[in-house]
Amino acid sequence: MKRNRFTILLAGIAVSATLAAQVYLDPQAPVEQRVEDALSRMTLNEKIALIHAQSKFSSPGVARLGIPGLWCTDGPHGIRAEVKWDEWDQAGWTNDSCIAFPALTALAATWNTDMAALYGKSIGEEALYRGKNVLLGPGVNIYRTPLNGRNFEYMGEDPCLSATMVVPYIQGVQLNGVATCVKHFALNNQEDGRHVVNVTLSERALYEIYLPAFKAAVQQGRSWSIMGAYNRIWGQYACHNRRLLVDILRGEWGFDGAVISDWGGVSNTDEAIRNGLDLEYGSWTDGLTEGRSNSYDAYYLAMPYLEKIQRGEVGTDELNEKVRNVLRLIFRTSMNPNKGFGSLCSDAHAAAARQIAGEGIVLLQNNPVGKGKQAQPVLPIDASKRSILVVGENAIKQMTVGGGSSSLKAKYEISPLQGIRERAKLNNAEVHYVRGYVGDIGGEYNGVTTGQNLRDDRTSAQLTAEAVEAAKTADVVLFIGGLNKADHQDSESFDRLQYHLPYNQDQLISALAKVNPNIAVIILSGNAYAMPWLADVPALLQAWFCGSETGNALADVLFGDVNPSGHLPFTIMPALEDYPSHQYGAAAYPGINNEVEYREDLFVGYRYADLYGQKKPLTYTADGRNFTIYPPKHKPLFAFGHGLSYTTFSLSNIRLTGSAAQGVQSVAVTVSNTGARTGKQVVQLYVAPRKPGIVRPRKELKAFAKVELESGHATDVQFEITDEMFRYFDADKHEWVTDKGVYDLYVGTASDNLPTKITYTVK
Ligand code: BGC
Secondary structure (H helix, E strand, C coil), X not given: CCCCHHHHHHHHHHHHHHHHCCHHHCCCCCHHHXXXXXXXXXXXXXXXXXXXXXXXXXXXCEHHHCECCEEEEECCCCCCCCECCCCCCECCCCXXXXXXXXXXXXXXXXXXXXXXXXXXXXXXXXXXXXXXXXXXCCECCCCCCCCCCCHHHCCCCCHHHHHHHHHHHHHHHHCCCCEEEEEEECCCCCCCCCCCCEEXXXXXXXXXXXXXXXXXXXXXXXXXXXXXXXXXXXXXXXHHCHHHHHHHHHHHCCCCCEEECCCCCCCCHHHHHHCCCCEECCCCCCCCCCCCCCCHHHCCCCHHHHHHHHCCCCCCHHHHHHHHHHHHHHHHCCCCCCCCCCCCCCHHHHHHHHHHHHHHCEEEEECEECCHHHCEECCCCCCCCCEEEEECHHHCCCCCCCCCCCCCCECCCCCHHHHHHHHHHHHXXXXXXXXXCCCCCCCEECCEECCCCCCCCCCHHHHHHHHHHHHHHCCEEEEEEECCCCCCCCECCECCCCCCCCCXXXXXXXXXXXXXXXXXXXXXXXXXXXXXXXXXXXXXXECCCCHHHHHHHHHHHHCCCCCCCCCCCCCECCCHHHCHHHCCHHHCCCCECCEEECCCCCCCCHHHHCCCXXXXXXXXXXCCEEEEECCCCCCCCECCCCCECCCCEEEEEEEEEEEHHHCEEEEEEEEEECCCCCEEEEEEEEEEECCCCCCCCCCEEEEEEEEXXXXXXXXXXXXXXXXHHHEEEECCCCEEEECCEEEEEEEECECCXXXXXXXXXXX
16 A cells, blocks of 8 residues: 555554553553553453463563563572472572571561561562562461471561561562562461361461461551462362452452462362462472472463363453452562662671571570679670580581572571681680581582581480580580471471470580580570470570571670570470460371361460469350360470570669540650660560450560660650550451450560559550
8 A cells, every 4th residue: 555644644643542552561650550451451361371370480471562470489588599490490590699588587586677677678689689579478377386397487476576577578578679478378387288287266366366467468568469378277278268368368458469379289270260369380280290390281270260261161350350460460570660670699688687687596594604703694705715615516507508498599608606716716715616416417409509518427425425525624615506407397398296406415415514514505496495404504595597697696696796685486385295286186286187276276375375373274165166275384484575685674664655535645664774785675565454355365465666775774665555455356246346444564575574564444
């Protein structure tokens, strides 16, 4: 056709009209308009493609429309090494090392929201630099049993602590245009049988204990995605659980992000269509098993879904809704015009990792050694200690490799021994190392290796004898042990087999303590453990898994450059039998015929420990179920919220400020640093109903704050009193109810150290 100038002009107008209409590409346009515009342009096949994976960690966008897909990464402690397209094995890249940040237990133990924000910002920058759009974390499953192999990836036993800490982590990550994918929603509280167990619990326990951190992640953190758990709840798999995903997450909480399955967590197309799942990852379908190449077309939300639509068995309303949710995630992340470029392994990230670890390490015990005026605590190690003996495998073992999906290829990892050696030079002290025990000599995960050869064929007796001999002459002995990331220690897929420390460590610690009273025990773990040697050991430090900067952070605390200020995010009971989830035999853990009943109900952690001294079991009915809570026979070895410092603090002058008439009232307390050093203290507010209308825990954490004070200084800490502090979940009405009456507001520094209290009446 011969075109004249006029038709060319018209064509030009038509082209620019089409371009102008491409709202989805306009970063200035409201996200919902972009979503609708993109949706209207997509074919059925493109929609189906968008909602399931195309490789182990990626899902496609819409190539034809210039919409990029999503790259996910574990999470939650650093950016995982690249894996092959179809395999779990690492791809063998040389530019995919990262800073390993401290495990989330360590972060929770800081009780410092600034640390959570710093963590989120830093790990988000690493994700961004590595080209990732979705960070698979953080994890906020509640610490229900100390046997759970994955507790190290979570934030402890208390809903208020984990809900408060998770929010700034999310905000920090998402500042970078990288989504968090909060996991594992919900009730993935054990690894044993995680793919099959069916969890039954009262609705009240669900709402009061297990959901608050997820709710805060959604409503306050505004996480752009969330990951379904592997297990079943009330008979239905979490990844397509109607009550969790449709009723609660979207209905009650107004979640507008994307629900992503855990890898291989989907098992039913109809349920996945109807019950709120948006994006399917990691399925092992059609006889293909975990670890083998999967055929992505066989995913539950791939061809099986398409065929159902084509046969007219289902419509496309659910599909469009899923596509909307995934597009929204894409616009917020991979197509986010405001995101920068991030950074990897920067000095700032290393410093952040060290600072967070230093604040998370918990000084559990630090008794003076010696008699009368000469008595001195072992820590911090002073300059007079010229010969330091370090004993234990965890002093040298690289711990960032292993433990399951959170395993990392860290750019570097400073071991405790390295950190101590380096710092001891400033004191002209000599550091001598002996192995003491042989635990796990592995050091490989999906092809990433530590490169360490930890093999040592000596017997326990030989190793102990060597350590004891060396301990006799040392000025100070540092035992560095605990758990590790091997199967059945602190690791995904496996729960622990015992509460005691493994590998003969208990005997070794006792033998060392006998020959040298100047001993500090330093435990690297993400879980509690038995401490039969506690009375013989003056100093005890809970040092978690601290990532790249482990050794430096530990040395900072051991030598007093950093004053410890971590507090426990979970209760440490003397024995496994002292945990509420272990009161009911296999029915409550690990389950009978894959059925797990949370018979301890609300009484998790300190809520249970607080019943110590009560004579009779607590019996009540909830959700038509009878509960019997047998009071604990022992007190905790270390209570939830406990943590010491090299200085001392006192709390005084608790008072109510403001007035009910003004609508805002606060409880205030004065905190003073009464010791000789600058230090940080965690001030904790617990609310205790005097005469509750229904069964309630004796007290519950409702707020906390961390303050830094120089020696001799004091400050006021103030907590606003809100209605929410007095509520319980009424399952019959299915709503939160404020229980009127008299409450004691306790303020202190641990759940068992609450020296100040004031009464408050809820009218
Ligand atoms: C884990 C998730 C993880 C995913 C991808 C699963 O086995 O449960 O936490 O994000 O694998 O590695």
